[in-house]
Amino acid sequence: MSGARQDPAYTEFRPRWYRAHVSTWWWMGRWSYLKFILREISSVFVAWFVAELLLALTALSSGPQDYAGFQEFLRDPVVVAVNLISLFFVTFHAITWFNLAPKAMAVRVGGKRIPDLWIAGPNYLAWAGVSAIVAWFLLRA
Amino acid sequence: MAKRSNEPILWVLFSAGGVVAAFLIPVLLFLLFLAFPLGWIESPSYTGLLGLVRLPITRVVLFILCFFSLFHWAHRFRYTLYDGLQIKHLNQLIFPFCYGGALVGSVLAGYILWNMG
Numbered sequence: 001m002s003g004a005r006q007d008p009a010y011t012e013f014r015p016r017w018y019r020a021h022v023s024t025w026w027w028m029g030r031w032s033y034l035k036f037i038l039r040e041i042s043s044v045f046v047a048w049f050v051a052e053l054l055l056a057l058t059a060l061s062s063g064p065q066d067y068a069g070f071q072e073f074l075r076d077p078v079v080v081a082v083n084l085i086s087l088f089f090v091t092f093h094a095i096t097w098f099n100l101a102p103k104a105m106a107v108r109v110g111g112k113r114i115p116d117l118w119i120a121g122p123n124y125l126a127w128a129g130v131s132a133i134v135a136w137f138l139l140r141a
Numbered sequence: 142m143a144k145r146s147n148e149p150i151l152w153v154l155f156s157a158g159g160v161v162a163a164f165l166i167p168v169l170l171f172l173l174f175l176a177f178p179l180g181w182i183e184s185p186s187y188t189g190l191l192g193l194v195r196l197p198i199t200r201v202v203l204f205i206l207c208f209f210s211l212f213h214w215a216h217r218f219r220y221t222l223y224d225g226l227q228i229k230h231l232n233q234l235i236f237p238f239c240y241g242g243a244l245v246g247s248v249l250a251g252y253i254l255w256n257m258g
Binding site: 024037043044051068071087097098 | 218
């Protein structure tokens with residue numbers, strides 16, 4: 001070993017890094033952590049809804065018999081349970097999303113931050129409006 | 142030149158997906174997959190529903206919903222795996238699984254919706 005390293009920053013010998021061990025279940029300890037993980041997990045149910053929607057569309061386009069079969073599938077107790085849990089999670093997603101909006105859009109009027117409700121409120125109203133419109137189109141179909 | 146991160150684009154997709162999912166999924170899930178099949182609310186007829194879905198505007202909206210929701214899932218689920226399970230070292234597996242899955246799902250959604258016309 002004749003050539004000494006020019007750059008000591010790249011030595012292979014470095015002290016061990018200190019890394020505090022974090023348990024896999026770190027989010028169980030506190031409600032705010034649990035809420036964070038539940039919010040993150042809601043994305044799985046968003047994906048499940050898309051999959052279910054694509055199944056519904058496939059059944060719908062392949063004829064009344066297949067569509068009736070799909071309706072039967074939706075009445076299976078396991079599927080009903082999954083859909084009830086999904087409804088909880090997608091609603092949880094919507095609520096946490098709208099509650100987050102004021103934090104993402106810190107609007108200032110006259111140097112003062114407007115109240116969170118002024119941002120979250122219209123979001124909730126729009127949510128109600130959009131839901132009503134979607135329901136109206138589906139119910140009169 | 143510093144390598145540009147693609148993170149902002151992925152975040153915008155995540156964010157747009159969060160909005161469309163929040164506005165549309167609860168009502169659609171409740172009506173289509175619970176209230177109608179279980180008879181809580183009288184279900185629209187097969188032909189009525191097919192007619193509604195065949196409208197180009199419905200199909201465009203449904204495609205936007207599927208596309209952004211899937212990328213919303215991809216981004217959030219990726220970070221759930223990183224933070225919740227602390228498996229960031231498996232990124233080379235997680236990244237293609239999440240965004241690749243969203244891409245495949247979007248293509249499938251586009252294919253199904255296009256052929257419904």
